[in-house]
Amino acid sequence: GQNIDQPTEMTATEGAIVQINCTYQTSGFNGLFWYQQHAGEAPTFLSYNVLDGLEEKGRFSSFLSRSKGYSYLLLKELQMKDSASYLCAGPSEKGNTPLVFGKGTRLSVIA
């Protein structure tokens, strides 16, 4: 089945740029998702990449390389409110429903 790998924790400074990496198995690929989850809250959708390349949405961008089974989430001009867990999710053997979630990367933004 699908295996999603991402770092467990990261720390970055307010105003800086941080890149959160995610690797996945490439067979039967349908797209890769990023979700943000603040402590004690539900995950919320950030991005969905199905084609190679970088997609930018304000301070957040997401990159995909299908041949390498690799994605990253780029957060620019970090703010304290960006402290959260970031979940990478990819398709299961049944496609995009249901998804397989990585364990999440807990990002701490410090002053």
Add this chain to the structure above:
Amino acid sequence: DVKVTQSSRYLVKRTGEKVFLECVQDMDHENMFWYRQDPGLGLRLIYFSYDVKMKEKGDIPEGYSVSREKKERFSLILESASTNQTSMYLCASLDRRQSYEQYFGPGTRLTVT
């Protein structure tokens, strides 16, 4: 705005009790999901449903069952609660005809004592 609601934010039950967790979505979504989330283990899929009266097992269905009698409601049932079912339970829904974005409910933190 899609809204997914769950019946309780916090719940405390005793070992052996039957527990019902309710989830309701208001956007006519076909697909609904139940996950549990534990520290260090991430989100794990318990059961999901493609449509009314349809259900499929996820990765960790043991000790759980589900019911989907109406399109908007997906219930998770713990037949006989055990302490290892203490967790955060998250419900989600999506409509594949529109996008694959999953909309999550606020979660129910269940403690089994």
